[in-house]
Amino acid sequence: MIPFVNLQKQRDFYKNEFLEAEKEVLDSGCFIGGPQVDNLEKELVxxxxxxxxQAISCGSGTxxxxIALMALGLKPGDEVIVPDFTFIAPAECVALLGGTPRFADINNQTLQIDPESVRSLITDRTVGIxxxxxxxxxxxxxxxxxxxxxxxxxxLEDAAQAYGAKCGNQTACTLGDISITSFYPTKPLGCYGDGGAMFTRDSQLAEKMxxxxxxxxxxxxxxxxxGLNSRLDALQAAILRVKLRHLKxxxxIRRNNACKYDELFHDSNISHKxxxxxxxxxxPGNESSVAQYTLLAQNREKFIEILxxxxxxxxxxxxxxLSEQKCFREILADKTGNGPVxxxxxxxxxxxxxxLPVCAFTDVDEIIGRIKNF
Incomplete structure (x- = not known):
C-alpha cells in the first residue's frame, strides 16, 4: 500500500543523522529549549x-x-478576515480570543483568498487579515x-504548509507583520509531534511573542x-535541524513530482476518463512547497472510485x-444577526x-503508471 506521506522511508533515509541527533539530546538532559532550539531558530532564519x-519557536502551528494574535492585540469584538476554504485553525484562534472571523471567498483556480472578497468584508470593526x-x-x-x-x-501570514515557498522575490514566512508555520509531521518540514514557529522583523513583537x-x-x-505554555521540545528541534539540512x-523533488502530475492531468484524453x-x-512568480498536490475534480466521486x-x-x-461549520455559524449568528456571507x-x-501523494519519498512514477494503466 502506498502511504500518503512516507515518513518511514524518510526516517530510514536519514536514520544515522536522526539517531545521532536524538542521542545528543537524550544524553544532554536538556529537553525543553536550550541549544537545540536556539540553533534551530537561527537556522530557520x-x-x-x-x-x-527573528524566529520564535512554540508548541504547535495553532x-x-x-500567540501572534495576542501579540497583535486582538480584543473581543474585533473582526478578522480569514479564507473560508482552509483548515480551521486561523478562524478558531480568532474566535477563541473573543474575535469574530469574517469569511472571505477564494480564487476558483489558485484556491487562495480572494482580495476582492476581502475588500467587501471590511467594516469599522475589522482589525486584521x-x-x-x-x-x-x-x-x-x-x-x-x-x-x-x-x-x-x-x-498575518499563515504559512503552516509553505515553509520554503516563494512569492515573487519574497519568501514564505516573511510576508506578514507576523508569519507563522507548523511543524506537524506531515508538513514539508515536520517533526515527530507538534511544533510551530512565528517570524517577524519587528523586534518588539518578537520579544512579546x-x-x-x-x-x-x-x-x-x-x-x-x-501568556501560554507553548515551548518546543529539544528533541523535536533536533529532528527538525536534520530535516532542514535536506529540505532544499x-x-x-516535490516540485518535480508536481510537474509529472501536471503533465498527466493536462492530457485531455486521460483527464476526461x-x-x-x-x-x-x-x-505566475510563485514557487510552491507543494505541501499537497491538489486537484479540482468535477466528478470527485468517480475519481475516488478509480483511485x-x-x-x-x-x-x-x-x-x-469554515462558514458551514456549526461552531462558526453559531458565533456569526450571535454577533452579526445574519450569519456568514x-x-x-x-x-x-x-x-x-x-x-494526491507528492512527498519526496513517494513513488509518483508508480502512481502515474497505475493511472495510465487504468
Whole structure:
C-alpha cells in the first residue's frame, strides 16, 4: 500500500543523522529549549536569508497563530478576515480570543483568498487579515498588503504548509507583520509531534511573542503579561535541524513530482476518463512547497472510485467551508444577526478538491503508471 506521506522511508533515509541527533539530546538532559532550539531558530532564519528576521519557536502551528494574535492585540469584538476554504485553525484562534472571523471567498483556480472578497468584508470593526498559503502556494500578499495598508489593518501570514515557498522575490514566512508555520509531521518540514514557529522583523513583537510562549515571562518566576505554555521540545528541534539540512533537495523533488502530475492531468484524453480533474493553478512568480498536490475534480466521486480501484491514496481537503461549520455559524449568528456571507468558490472547492501523494519519498512514477494503466 502506498502511504500518503512516507515518513518511514524518510526516517530510514536519514536514520544515522536522526539517531545521532536524538542521542545528543537524550544524553544532554536538556529537553525543553536550550541549544537545540536556539540553533534551530537561527537556522530557520538562515534558510530564509533575511538577517533582520527573528524566529520564535512554540508548541504547535495553532499556538503560533494564537500567540501572534495576542501579540497583535486582538480584543473581543474585533473582526478578522480569514479564507473560508482552509483548515480551521486561523478562524478558531480568532474566535477563541473573543474575535469574530469574517469569511472571505477564494480564487476558483489558485484556491487562495480572494482580495476582492476581502475588500467587501471590511467594516469599522475589522482589525486584521489572515492570508493562508494553502497547499504550499503563497496567498496574494502583494494585494493583501495594499488592502491592509490602506485600511490600517495588520496582516498575518499563515504559512503552516509553505515553509520554503516563494512569492515573487519574497519568501514564505516573511510576508506578514507576523508569519507563522507548523511543524506537524506531515508538513514539508515536520517533526515527530507538534511544533510551530512565528517570524517577524519587528523586534518588539518578537520579544512579546517570546514572553507569551513562556507564561508571559522573560525569566524564571517574573511574569509581565499573561501568556501560554507553548515551548518546543529539544528533541523535536533536533529532528527538525536534520530535516532542514535536506529540505532544499526534498522541495525540488516535490516540485518535480508536481510537474509529472501536471503533465498527466493536462492530457485531455486521460483527464476526461478520470472525471476531468484540474490541477490547482500556480500563480505566475510563485514557487510552491507543494505541501499537497491538489486537484479540482468535477466528478470527485468517480475519481475516488478509480483511485480506490488502483490502490492510490488520496485526501479530501476540506470537505466543508469554515462558514458551514456549526461552531462558526453559531458565533456569526450571535454577533452579526445574519450569519456568514455566502462564498460560492469556497463551497464549490469543498465538493471538488482532492489531493494526491507528492512527498519526496513517494513513488509518483508508480502512481502515474497505475493511472495510465487504468
Amino acid at each position: 538562515d534558510y530564509i536569508g533575511l538577517p533582520d528576521l 499556538d503560533a497563530i494564537t 489572515i492570508g493562508v498559503d494553502l497547499f504550499g502556494q503563497c496567498a496574494p500578499f502583494e494585494e493583501l498588503r495594499r488592502i491592509s495598508d490602506k485600511h490600517g489593518l495588520w496582516l 517570546r514572553m507569551l510562549a513562556n507564561h508571559g515571562s522573560k525569566g524564571h518566576y517574573h511574569h509581565e503579561i499573561l 533537495d526534498e522541495l525540488e 478520470l472525471g476531468d480533474p484540474i490541477p490547482q493553478t500556480l500563480s 480506490k480501484g488502483i490502490e492510490v491514496p488520496y485526501c479530501i481537503h476540506y470537505p466543508a467551508p 455566502y462564498t460560492p468558490n469556497a463551497h464549490l472547492a469543498s465538493t471538488q478538491a482532492i489531493s
